Amino acid sequence: MTHPDPTGRADHGASERALDRRGFLSLATAGVAGSALSVTVGSMTPARASEATPKAAAGTTARKRELRAMWISSVVNIDWPSRTGLSTDELKAEYLHWLDVAVGMHLNAVFVQVRPTADAFWPSPYEPWSQYLTGTQGGDPGFDPLAFVVAETHARNLELHTWYNPYRVSMQTDPTKLVPEHPARQHPDWVWPYGGKLYFDPGLPEAREHIYAAILHSVEHYDVDGVHFDDYFYPYPVAGQTLPDAATYAEHGGGFATIEDWRRHNVDEFVRTVSERIKELKPWVKFGISPFGIWRNASTDPRGSETGGSQSYDLQFADTRKWVLEGWLDYINPQIYWQFGLAVADYAKLVPWWADVAATSGTHLYIGEALYKVTSGVFTDPAELSNHLTFCAEVTEQGTPVHGNVYFSAVHVPQDPQGSMSRVFADHYSHPALVPTMPHLPGTAVERPTLTHARRERDGVRLRWVDATPHRRRATSFAVYRAAGDRVPVDVEDATQLLGTVRSDGHVLQSFTDATAVGGERYTYAVTALDRLWNESAPSRSRTAG
Numbered sequence: 001m002t003h004p005d006p007t008g009r010a011d012h013g014a015s016e017r018a019l020d021r022r023g024f025l026s027l028a029t030a031g032v033a034g035s036a037l038s039v040t041v042g043s044m045t046p047a048r049a050s051e052a053t054p055k056a057a058a059g060t061t062a063r064k065r066e067l068r069a070m071w072i073s074s075v076v077n078i079d080w081p082s083r084t085g086l087s088t089d090e091l092k093a094e095y096l097h098w099l100d101v102a103v104g105m106h107l108n109a110v111f112v113q114v115r116p117t118a119d120a121f122w123p124s125p126y127e128p129w130s131q132y133l134t135g136t137q138g139g140d141p142g143f144d145p146l147a148f149v150v151a152e153t154h155a156r157n158l159e160l161h162t163w164y165n166p167y168r169v170s171m172q173t174d175p176t177k178l179v180p181e182h183p184a185r186q187h188p189d190w191v192w193p194y195g196g197k198l199y200f201d202p203g204l205p206e207a208r209e210h211i212y213a214a215i216l217h218s219v220e221h222y223d224v225d226g227v228h229f230d231d232y233f234y235p236y237p238v239a240g241q242t243l244p245d246a247a248t249y250a251e252h253g254g255g256f257a258t259i260e261d262w263r264r265h266n267v268d269e270f271v272r273t274v275s276e277r278i279k280e281l282k283p284w285v286k287f288g289i290s291p292f293g294i295w296r297n298a299s300t301d302p303r304g305s306e307t308g309g310s311q312s313y314d315l316q317f318a319d320t321r322k323w324v325l326e327g328w329l330d331y332i333n334p335q336i337y338w339q340f341g342l343a344v345a346d347y348a349k350l351v352p353w354w355a356d357v358a359a360t361s362g363t364h365l366y367i368g369e370a371l372y373k374v375t376s377g378v379f380t381d382p383a384e385l386s387n388h389l390t391f392c393a394e395v396t397e398q399g400t401p402v403h404g405n406v407y408f409s410a411v412h413v414p415q416d417p418q419g420s421m422s423r424v425f426a427d428h429y430s431h432p433a434l435v436p437t438m439p440h441l442p443g444t445a446v447e448r449p450t451l452t453h454a455r456r457e458r459d460g461v462r463l464r465w466v467d468a469t470p471h472r473r474r475a476t477s478f479a480v481y482r483a484a485g486d487r488v489p490v491d492v493e494d495a496t497q498l499l500g501t502v503r504s505d506g507h508v509l510q511s512f513t514d515a516t517a518v519g520g521e522r523y524t525y526a527v528t529a530l531d532r533l534w535n536e537s538a539p540s541r542s543r544t545a546g
Contacts, residue, residue, distance in 0.1 A: 059427070065437070069107055069159075074121065106432050117165065122145065157502060161226030162227060167199045170198040190206065219281055275329065306346070365403055454544065499516075
């Protein structure tokens, strides 16, 4: 997820290299980085806003609807699992703690990497078990990690986007190190080495068909909310090396004037086809991509951004702007991993550019945030990330929405470098938020629940309500709102009155305990129903307790 210096320079500082993800992945293949980002369950503590003392106040926002997410990386054990060789109980405990971190930060989604290198975190008929689970490719972890991830993520009413690397086969180049049944060994003509790794050849239709099948198997068999790719398409350029696809171009590149145009066409076809097949299987599953933050510079193409960095259109043959304009994506999540004022890639220039592009097709825009750059010291202002969110809210107010932010990566969230995430929490995330709706996806006409009970008990105020609609129209979850005072109006459009959400247990009678209710205070409550796409019913009749 971390990408190279936007200027294209090979060396961009020792402190940056220390936590640059591409550099980290390279070290890992040489066996150097195994413990560099390892964590233990006991060390993962959610950040708390009260523990930070900001030196300067950033702008504050309270948005009822915005995506708040973090990437949970599995490749080379960056986040989860933190290392190989964990027991089943340890694997589960680590993932549950990441969910605790997400809930503690009032996040509402996680992007979990389940296919890092043509392998799987579920029993796939197409690819072997991931080596990042047990340490051995093909090693059965003794349970179904993806089934566990789905169940536990939804139990906390977090949205789950399963994250796949499409073309990467291995973090090394020797096919004989893969298990014998691996598709790269069964079809050696599908792969080529480049930059110390093995890749499926994006120009081969049969290789693409395999990737579709491998990814869509999980979509078909698991209750995921979204399918997510990051920034790896054709590999990032490596000095002195040439992509070994001349023979494929000669065979399949007829009608294209240049090999570059053909490569872009290959990636376009891949993105379009995945999008179509997801919707054929499950029309409600979202599809999104997190590309490198610069499509093209305006100096190269007048449609580009006012930047001077590397261009994904030219270097990775990823025409990310086209994917948005064609409507192939439900959301675009560009990695704008730079600070305000950086000449070659200014956050203040890139966010409005992407917002303008996304608004053209109604595609949701989530901004990828480089939390790791606070850890590494590149972001010197502890309020940098909080200021990013303030700016995103300002861009939204101008009519070109920024629908949320995603943090790379999970391991840095509880570390709270320089109090940066505490600032984000205090300035922007002190109240929960609902995931933004996508009107173009098929929703369910959920009906407002009947709030029957609000009573003070020893552990807080206990709410009970009834969702008596037909089963196929039952709510997926519920939002609980609270206003201070006795029999006062509850404004469900006021973000500060959203108390939280709770997943439906599938029964007619539902309940929730407000453990934050202060003894002796009176509160008025209302509840709404939400479908799986976060479309919301009218509020229930309110009730007061204290």
